Amino acid sequence: MTSPLAGGVDCDLHPAVPHLTALLPYLNDYWRDQVTTRGMTDLVSQSYPTNSPISSRPDWRPAQGKPGSSLDDMKTQALDRFGVSTGICNPLYGVQMVFSEDMANAFCRALNDWLVKEWLDKEPRLRGSIVIPVQSVEKSVAEIERCAKDKRFVQVLMLVMGDMPLGKRTYWPIYAAAERLGLPIGIHAGSNYHNPPTSVGWGSYHIEDYVAQAQAFQTQLTSLIVEGVFARHPNLKMVMLESGWSWLPSYLWRLHKFWRGVRMETPWVDRSPQEIVRSNIRFSLQPIDAPPDPATLNRLFDHMQSDELLLFSTDYPHWQFEGDQVLPEGISPDLVRKIMIDNPHATYPRLKQPVVA
Amino acid sequence: MARHVIAPVDELPPGTRKFLTIDERPIAIFNIKGEFFGLLNRCPHQGAALCEGPLIGLAQSSDPGEIEYTRLGEILRCPWHGWEFDIRTGQSYCDPKKFRTRAYPVNVEPGTNVVKGPYVAEILAVSVESDYVVVDL
Amino acid sequence: MNVQFRDRPAPGSSVEVKTAIADCDIHPARATASELYPFLAKRWHDHLETYGKQAYQGMMEGPPYPKAQPNASRRDAYPPEGGPQGSSLSFMQKQLLDPYNVALGVLNPLNTGQGLRNQDLSAALATAINDWQIAKWTSQDSRLKGSVVVANEDGVSAAAEIRRRAGDRNFVQVLLLSRNVEPLGQRRYWPIYEAAEEVGLPVGVHAFGFGGNPITASGWPSFYIEEMVGHSQCQQTALASIVLEGVFARHPKLKMVMIEAGFGWAPSLSWRLDKSFERLHSEVPHLKRKPSEYIRDHIFWTTQPMEDPERRDHLFDVIDWIGWDKLLFATDYPHWDFDEPTRVLPPGVSDANREAFYLGNAKKLYGIA
Numbered sequence A: 001m002t003s004p005l006a007g008g009v010d011c012d013l014h015p016a017v018p019h020l021t022a023l024l025p026y027l028n029d030y031w032r033d034q035v036t037t038r039g040m041t042d043l044v045s046q047s048y049p050t051n052s053p054i055s056s057r058p059d060w061r062p063a064q065g066k067p068g069s070s071l072d073d074m075k076t077q078a079l080d081r082f083g084v085s086t087g088i089c090n091p092l093y094g095v096q097m098v099f100s101e102d103m104a105n106a107f108c109r110a111l112n113d114w115l116v117k118e119w120l121d122k123e124p125r126l127r128g129s130i131v132i133p134v135q136s137v138e139k140s141v142a143e144i145e146r147c148a149k150d151k152r153f154v155q156v157l158m159l160v161m162g163d164m165p166l167g168k169r170t171y172w173p174i175y176a177a178a179e180r181l182g183l184p185i186g187i188h189a190g191s192n193y194h195n196p197p198t199s200v201g202w203g204s205y206h207i208e209d210y211v212a213q214a215q216a217f218q219t220q221l222t223s224l225i226v227e228g229v230f231a232r233h234p235n236l237k238m239v240m241l242e243s244g245w246s247w248l249p250s251y252l253w254r255l256h257k258f259w260r261g262v263r264m265e266t267p268w269v270d271r272s273p274q275e276i277v278r279s280n281i282r283f284s285l286q287p288i289d290a291p292p293d294p295a296t297l298n299r300l301f302d303h304m305q306s307d308e309l310l311l312f313s314t315d316y317p318h319w320q321f322e323g324d325q326v327l328p329e330g331i332s333p334d335l336v337r338k339i340m341i342d343n344p345h346a347t348y349p350r351l352k353q354p355v356v357a
Numbered sequence B: 001m002a003r004h005v006i007a008p009v010d011e012l013p014p015g016t017r018k019f020l021t022i023d024e025r026p027i028a029i030f031n032i033k034g035e036f037f038g039l040l041n042r043c044p045h046q047g048a049a050l051c052e053g054p055l056i057g058l059a060q061s062s063d064p065g066e067i068e069y070t071r072l073g074e075i076l077r078c079p080w081h082g083w084e085f086d087i088r089t090g091q092s093y094c095d096p097k098k099f100r101t102r103a104y105p106v107n108v109e110p111g112t113n114v115v116k117g118p119y120v121a122e123i124l125a126v127s128v129e130s131d132y133v134v135v136d137l
Numbered sequence C: 001m002n003v004q005f006r007d008r009p010a011p012g013s014s015v016e017v018k019t020a021i022a023d024c025d026i027h028p029a030r031a032t033a034s035e036l037y038p039f040l041a042k043r044w045h046d047h048l049e050t051y052g053k054q055a056y057q058g059m060m061e062g063p064p065y066p067k068a069q070p071n072a073s074r075r076d077a078y079p080p081e082g083g084p085q086g087s088s089l090s091f092m093q094k095q096l097l098d099p100y101n102v103a104l105g106v107l108n109p110l111n112t113g114q115g116l117r118n119q120d121l122s123a124a125l126a127t128a129i130n131d132w133q134i135a136k137w138t139s140q141d142s143r144l145k146g147s148v149v150v151a152n153e154d155g156v157s158a159a160a161e162i163r164r165r166a167g168d169r170n171f172v173q174v175l176l177l178s179r180n181v182e183p184l185g186q187r188r189y190w191p192i193y194e195a196a197e198e199v200g201l202p203v204g205v206h207a208f209g210f211g212g213n214p215i216t217a218s219g220w221p222s223f224y225i226e227e228m229v230g231h232s233q234c235q236q237t238a239l240a241s242i243v244l245e246g247v248f249a250r251h252p253k254l255k256m257v258m259i260e261a262g263f264g265w266a267p268s269l270s271w272r273l274d275k276s277f278e279r280l281h282s283e284v285p286h287l288k289r290k291p292s293e294y295i296r297d298h299i300f301w302t303t304q305p306m307e308d309p310e311r312r313d314h315l316f317d318v319i320d321w322i323g324w325d326k327l328l329f330a331t332d333y334p335h336w337d338f339d340e341p342t343r344v345l346p347p348g349v350s351d352a353n354r355e356a357f358y359l360g361n362a363k364k365l366y367g368i369a
Helices: A020-026 A029-037 A071-080 A101-120 A137-148 A169-180 A206-226 A248-261 A273-280 A294-304 A333-347 C033-039 C042-051 C089-097 C119-138 C155-164 C187-199 C224-244 C266-283 C291-298 C312-322 C351-366
Strands: A009-013 A086-089 A126-131 A153-161 A185-191 A238-241 A281-284 B003-008 B017-022 B025-032 B035-040 B055-063 B066-077 B084-086 B106-109 B132-136 C021-026 C102-107 C144-149 C171-177 C203-206 C256-259 C299-302
Touching (some): A009 A333, A020 A029, A020 A101, A137 A169, A153 A206, A206 A238, A248 A294, A273 A281, A294 C312, B055 B084, C021 C351, C089 C102, C102 C119, C144 C155, C266 C291, C291 C299
Parallel strands (some): A009 A086, A185 A238, C102 C144, C256 C299
Antiparallel strands (some): B055 B066, B106 B132
């Protein structure tokens, strides 16, 4: 078993909102009354049914309440257990699913305030991602600017399956704000279900939706690259969270091959897609969708052609690995260090900043 | 290098191209706005008849959505995978470092300076005052 | 000297391929719309001329994402006698079949009646296209074999067309598209798989089609390149659906071919399916084996567009993981992203694997001696 190195950064933790009522203290009077008078209960996305095996490892599932809802559990089971110095919280509460931009905005503000109060204030190792109401670009930018004043927010969070491909220029003010404030964009697995959750329609099963996340990351990466997001914002980093990454090399071969022949359609793409990924895109470690034998995985690492792409993550409390086997078998101590420490710090500039308690 | 006389210039008016084989090598000659260019008619990618492709301009951009379109008619798109080649230099635009198709210098020479010798019957019929297109191969 | 001067280069190819190959993805075209009329009832001629074809996307002329070349085809593939690329048998023989020594050419007609909203029209066009394949192509050149085109959104009608062609040696597979109204594993398509297994034909799933869904799970992209690259993702999700819905659990003899979506994605998809299945198998108790095992036993891939990594050992790794016995060589003639047979496979392949890749696998799958 490959042992983790102390002092790493866990780039994908999921603190859970126990129930919509937990956000009531953070809503204004109007929204608080809207929630109660209209009987809104909870925002749970189909991407993570609460009792689905993916949603929680059995030994991390609490006797009561949602997995990931206890800070004490997260400390013991994730932060202490893997000896990390920092953990980045990516709340997956289903706020992106609502259609009204006003409602989404209210919920996002409440969620971000809740994260600060219930998690960041109580545990100095934790950092946060700003959840934004993508239903409105203007309101998203305002929320980024509001939350970025707190240096413990180190990233902006978006979902991989939304209303439009993420490279679309409509979204660019979000990327401009993030780049300006030193915040990478984290794109996390999950759908707002405003479109069918696969590119060929609605399947039958939760397992189909989960497998399809990988394909969604692929089409989003294409969109971000060919629309020229990184031509406009060369210093902006984006992190693919809970995306899997074993699909990356063969995906890039195809994109590169077609880009050469249709270059004239998107002439602002002036570097090869591989170069853009190497400089601007990162991937959280879990899940590792590869066969467990080290030989095949080492070949895959060779195909990746860069040791700077992976960022350590447990994906707590999702069930991606057994026991302490968070790191792949047979990787060198050098690579462990890169994955756990160097790459995350190179990606998240705010991690270096001292935090005022 | 040997010089090969191809045709009189008025058989190759501006905007046209012709195909021929010299020493078993497939060649195409283009007349672009009065300038002559010769290319090996074989794409360095997978061997397509490159010179059957359309001529377009060069699309460049310094900002997504903005296009600077210059060099109209001087960029050859391979009829297969669409790779773009600069007709002046053979330089490709898809992967400038790696692929360049071979360009042959083409000059227009006044009729009286042409190498005299065996020539195709069609060409002999032309008046000696015409300029001849000559290829260095 | 004698310099022959031409307006077009000499037709055909200067290539001469010594060993025979299979081309498992050729796209024959009609020279004119009315070329199909002898095979179609008059009622449909009038219908087509009045109402045209309504697909699950809005444009009636040309595709929603304009192609990289006219007709998505090679510009040098226009037949000298006129008509669009791929519409002339004699030119196809001259430009493709003869110089590349194609011993087996599998026809996958596109722009037929598949993916239409009017199911009766779709069915009529399917039958007509199949009759046309025999009359114009497979009866005229024994190297060519057809695919049974079906009304792909109407399982019942599609199954009937498949059974109609049972035992007809002109056809070697059933043809579906990858983007449909629902993912291909859904039960509206189950009659197709049942019929195909019954008559002993593999089912080919060709990248493309429109099913009315945005072509990504996050809406409609802007550019043609996104659609082209995106065929890989659509094929992956279609295949995941087929596996997870238990198509192979119910039809153990059925084989399927993934056509024109590449194959580099196959190992990572298999691994992800297995990993998810390990967790979530209680949701799909009808699956008795791991997804990767179903894929291993039932799926083949045509090679075009061939993956093109900088390092060929990376390509060979991927093929090793899939299996050299699973790939079927294809050029996609006359499309622009044509893979030239002598150029696409890097050197360093054993003779046995070369033979399997270029011909052996196809002959075995399609039952050609």
